[in-house]
Amino acid sequence: MAKGNISVDSENLFPIIKKWLYSDKDIFLRELVSNGCDAVTKLKKLASIGEAQIDESEKFKVTVSIFKDAKKLVISDNGIGMTAEEIDKYINQIAFSGASDFLSKYKEEDDKGSQIIGHFGLGFYSAFMVAYSVEIDSLSYQDGAKAAKWTCDGSMEFDLTDGDRTERGTTITLNIAEDSEEFLEESTIRQILHKYCAFLPIEIYVEVPEDKHEDHCDCGHDHEHEHEHEDDTPSEPKPINNTTPLWMKKPSECTDEEYKEFYRNVFMDFNEPLFWIHLNVDYPFNLKGILYFPKINHEFAGQEGQIKLYNNQVFVADNVKEVIPEFLMLLKGVIDCPDLPLNVSRSFLQNDGYVKKISSHITKKVADKLASIYNNERENYEKYWDYINIFIKYGCLRDEKFYEKVKDVIIYKDIDGKYLTLDEYLDGKEEKDVYYVSDPQTQSQYINMFKNQGLNAVVLPSMMDTHFISLVEMKQTGVKFKRIDSAINDISDNTEKDDSTKEQEEKLIEKFKNEIKDDTLKIEVQSLKDDSIPAVILLGEQSRRMQEMYKAYGQQMAGMADMFHDEFTLVLNSNNSLIKKIDTLNDEDANLVIEHVYDLAKISHSPLPAEQMTKFIERSNKLLEKLF
Numbered sequence: 001m002a003k004g005n006i007s008v009d010s011e012n013l014f015p016i017i018k019k020w021l022y023s024d025k026d027i028f029l030r031e032l033v034s035n036g037c038d039a040v041t042k043l044k045k046l047a048s049i050g051e052a053q054i055d056e057s058e059k060f061k062v063t064v065s066i067f068k069d070a071k072k073l074v075i076s077d078n079g080i081g082m083t084a085e086e087i088d089k090y091i092n093q094i095a096f097s098g099a100s101d102f103l104s105k106y107k108e109e110d111d112k113g114s115q116i117i118g119h120f121g122l123g124f125y126s127a128f129m130v131a132y133s134v135e136i137d138s139l140s141y142q143d144g145a146k147a148a149k150w151t152c153d154g155s156m157e158f159d160l161t162d163g164d165r166t167e168r169g170t171t172i173t174l175n176i177a178e179d180s181e182e183f184l185e186e187s188t189i190r191q192i193l194h195k196y197c198a199f200l201p202i203e204i205y206v207e208v209p210e211d212k213h214e215d216h217c218d219c220g221h222d223h224e225h226e227h228e229h230e231d232d233t234p235s236e237p238k239p240i241n242n243t244t245p246l247w248m249k250k251p252s253e254c255t256d257e258e259y260k261e262f263y264r265n266v267f268m269d270f271n272e273p274l275f276w277i278h279l280n281v282d283y284p285f286n287l288k289g290i291l292y293f294p295k296i297n298h299e300f301a302g303q304e305g306q307i308k309l310y311n312n313q314v315f316v317a318d319n320v321k322e323v324i325p326e327f328l329m330l331l332k333g334v335i336d337c338p339d340l341p342l343n344v345s346r347s348f349l350q351n352d353g354y355v356k357k358i359s360s361h362i363t364k365k366v367a368d369k370l371a372s373i374y375n376n377e378r379e380n381y382e383k384y385w386d387y388i389n390i391f392i393k394y395g396c397l398r399d400e401k402f403y404e405k406v407k408d409v410i411i412y413k414d415i416d417g418k419y420l421t422l423d424e425y426l427d428g429k430e431e432k433d434v435y436y437v438s439d440p441q442t443q444s445q446y447i448n449m450f451k452n453q454g455l456n457a458v459v460l461p462s463m464m465d466t467h468f469i470s471l472v473e474m475k476q477t478g479v480k481f482k483r484i485d486s487a488i489n490d491i492s493d494n495t496e497k498d499d500s501t502k503e504q505e506e507k508l509i510e511k512f513k514n515e516i517k518d519d520t521l522k523i524e525v526q527s528l529k530d531d532s533i534p535a536v537i538l539l540g541e542q543s544r545r546m547q548e549m550y551k552a553y554g555q556q557m558a559g560m561a562d563m564f565h566d567e568f569t570l571v572l573n574s575n576n577s578l579i580k581k582i583d584t585l586n587d588e589d590a591n592l593v594i595e596h597v598y599d600l601a602k603i604s605h606s607p608l609p610a611e612q613m614t615k616f617i618e619r620s621n622k623l624l625e626k627l628f
């Protein structure tokens with residue numbers, strides 16, 4: 001048996017780090033600019049504990065300078081700087097992070113150290129994704145430090161000599177490779193910085209020193225000479241970032257207007273959000289963020305929210321499913337998790353217990369917020385309901401824990417436009433039938449019948465509702481949802497019929513059967529409490545649901561849908577005067593009436609097919625003629 005150390009041939013490893021460590025070339029700028037910010041954060045930290053001297057008036061910044069003609073991109077900061085020994089330790093040794101080193105040294109004294117972004121000691125090398133050679137010029141903050149210069153052409157060899165930098169800080173010069181010249185465009189650089197660095201904690205500036213006349217606005221485009229000032233004095237340069245994003249502030253210090261403005265600026269959405277949640281957790285993990293509830297339509301297909309994930313104010317990615325529960329993706333917001341690595345690998349996140357905790361914490365916070373609005377501002381909650389119910393229902397279907405947390409704050413809009421909980425609707429009744437309307441327009445006749453008899457139903461119009469009611473039936477024993485056109489019990493007079501009535505009804509049914517000639521159609525007679533309606537069509541709830549489900553699965557399941565033929569029942573209303581008269585009419589008139597009653601019942605259910613519609617109109621005209 002042999003034991004030993006696996007050896008790594010660094011010459012082979014280097015190209016991998018350069019090319020494949022990060023999926024996007026863009027992120028080299030994020031890495032170098034955040035290193036500059038880290039350098040400043042570290043210096044401030046040392047100054048705060050008396051280990052470094054800084055001038056009170058010094059303005060800390062990171063500057064990205066573009067030299068298009070010389071094909072150079074320069075990133076400089078006035079942070080902590082590095083001595084030649086530190087360059088040797090942190091840069092020459094790949095994967096040795098000065099950030100971790102710094103943290104382990106200073107962490108206990110003040111938690112602010114955790115503001116530092118770097119983790120792995122790899123980010124710097126992403127510079128070689130766009131540069132054929134890289135130079136570092138650095139002067140450390142330490143008393144009597146000598147400037148150091150490091151040069152590397154992307155091979156395994158480097159030069160480390162004395163430098164000539166006279167001001168504290170670090171300058172990284174990238175000699176841009178031919179295939180990466182897009183990174184010499186000011187607009188590209190501004191776009192990348194806007195994407196990744198818009199909220200970094202140290203001011204970041206973009207400069208194009210070769211082009212003195214250019215006025216740098218923040219829109220990300222070149223405007224040579226365009227904005228020149230009348231008196232030819234350039235305006236004060238503006239940082240590209242907001243160093244104190246709203247989510248970093250305490251919720252108690254933020255105003256509604258600030259929340260709304262932040263929403264508009266970050267998501268470019270000029271519709272006001274309904275409400276928001278400011279997340280601010282210190283323990284057991286660090287998490288800050290703001291989640292906004294936008295107005296979500298009935299059918300949310302195609303509607304996507306946007307959750308931006310940050311790590312210590314550095315943008316990582318949009319919509320990282322592994323950290324944010326999928327159903328929350330309908331929302332818009334920012335989440336800042338300083339403990340997540342910047343180069344988020346999806347497979348790593350999926351298996352990380354810590355990530356799961358973050359995800360369930362966010363879910364809990366959302367549920368708590370909903371419960372708090374429901375309990376304290378029910379009127380507002382009802383106003384929001386039409387916009388947020390799809391989100392809540394989707395959340396319940398995707399996440400059982402979320403359902404458990406919000407089940408008591410789920411409300412239903414009834415046919416009078418009032419909002420009720422399930423308990424309020426059932427009002428202590430033993431029979432837990434919940435009537436619902438899926439399409440208020442086509443089911444209006446049934447709605448009227450219900451209203452006339454003082455009965456209530458809830459409106460559940462979306463596809464999501466079909467799934468959601470199945471979930472509620474599964475979770476709440478005894479609760480049965482019945483579409484308003486699926487049952488007759490509550491709207492008919494159920495007194496026992498005598499034999500002669502039964503006989504008459506049989507005859508009536510026979511007449512209808514002979515005329516309609518559809519074996520699949522069930523016909524029955526009921527005395528409906530509302531005598532104005534001659535007949536209604538009823539649809540079996542369960543078979544209809546099955547059919548809808550199979551249809552929703554599309555082509556491959558379409559055949560299955562036929563197994564659940566619509567179970568139509570034509571209910572004739574024995575209290576209606578027209579139905580009572582049929583017996584007294586001659587055969588021709590009786591048949592006209594029968595067909596017409598049947599068509600009318602069908603129309604109030606769904607539109608008639610073209611051929612039947614033509615017949616219906618012809619018959620209507622005939623009947624009108626008979627009137628006069």
Ligand SMILES: Nc1ncnc2c1ncn2[C@@H]1O[C@H](COP(=O)(O)OP(=O)(O)OP(=O)(O)O)[C@@H](O)[C@H]1O
Nearest residue numbers: 035039090097098099118119120121122123124170
């Ligand atoms: N501009 C700079 N000023 C001072 N020190 C720097 C600067 N850039 C890099 N360093 C030092 O070099 C180290 C390595 O940098 P690198 O970007 O490779 O890794 P990191 O920032 O520690 O971690 P990550 O891989 O997460 O970016 C840093 O930790 C820091 O100590």
